[in-house]
Amino acid sequence: GIQVEQSPPDLILQEGANSTLRCNFSDSVNNLQWFHQNPWGQLINLFYIPSGTKQNGRLSATTVATERYSLLYISSSQTTDSGVYFCAVKGDRISGNTPLVFGKGTRLSVIA
Amino acid sequence: DGGITQSPKYLFRKEGQNVTLSCEQNLNHDAMYWYRQDPGQGLRLIYYSQIVNDFQKGDIAEGYSVSREKKESFPLTVTSAQKNPTAFYLCASSYGGAGGDNEQFFGPGTRLTVL
Numbered sequence: 001g002i003q004v005e006q007s008p009p010d011l012i013l014q015e016g017a018n019s020t021l022r023c024n025f026s027d028s029v030n031n032l033q034w035f036h037q038n039p040w041g042q043l044i045n046l047f048y049i050p051s052g053t054k055q056n057g058r059l060s061a062t063t064v065a066t067e068r069y070s071l072l073y074i075s076s077s078q079t080t081d082s083g084v085y086f087c088a089v090k091g092d093r094i095s096g097n098t099p100l101v102f103g104k105g106t107r108l109s110v111i112a
Numbered sequence: 113d114g115g116i117t118q119s120p121k122y123l124f125r126k127e128g129q130n131v132t133l134s135c136e137q138n139l140n141h142d143a144m145y146w147y148r149q150d151p152g153q154g155l156r157l158i159y160y161s162q163i164v165n166d167f168q169k170g171d172i173a174e175g176y177s178v179s180r181e182k183k184e185s186f187p188l189t190v191t192s193a194q195k196n197p198t199a200f201y202l203c204a205s206s207y208g209g210a211g212g213d214n215e216q217f218f219g220p221g222t223r224l225t226v227l
Contacts, residue, residue, distance in 0.1 A: 031214050
């Protein structure tokens, strides 16, 4: 099945710093999502981005489907950005509404 | 207010008991999913259902069972056969149909602890 690798596994930032999180996947995809898991465990949808670039406030994401990677950019980080960021993908050779495959996540800690 | 609800938020179980976790959605989504998350780990798929009265095993289905009698509901039963059931359980749903928007959304989760 499709493999998803995220890097770095852990990241510590000073408040106000910028960061880039990476997601590599092993096959072509028709669905890629970025999630933020907050300290209470809730998974928050950040981006649905199988290709192209999207921005939402201080966050933006880019997926280069032909090169099988996606990047999540966090600018001017805040302590509330702390948590785990997951990338999840669904391969386009899988028909129908089959489940996402998750990476192991990047644990981000933003220090005031 | 549309969304996915899970209950209970916290659940304690004695060894040897079966417990059922509830998941309900009012998003009119066709597909529903159950994931398990262990501390410091990613999400692993237990079961999923693409349509009412049909479901498929995920990567770690042993010791779990599900039913899908209604579109809105997808309960998960953790049986006594599950050797290490203490974990965080997350339910998700997405719109179905080939070529449709398959963005997946998650409920708030249930923390199960076996005493």
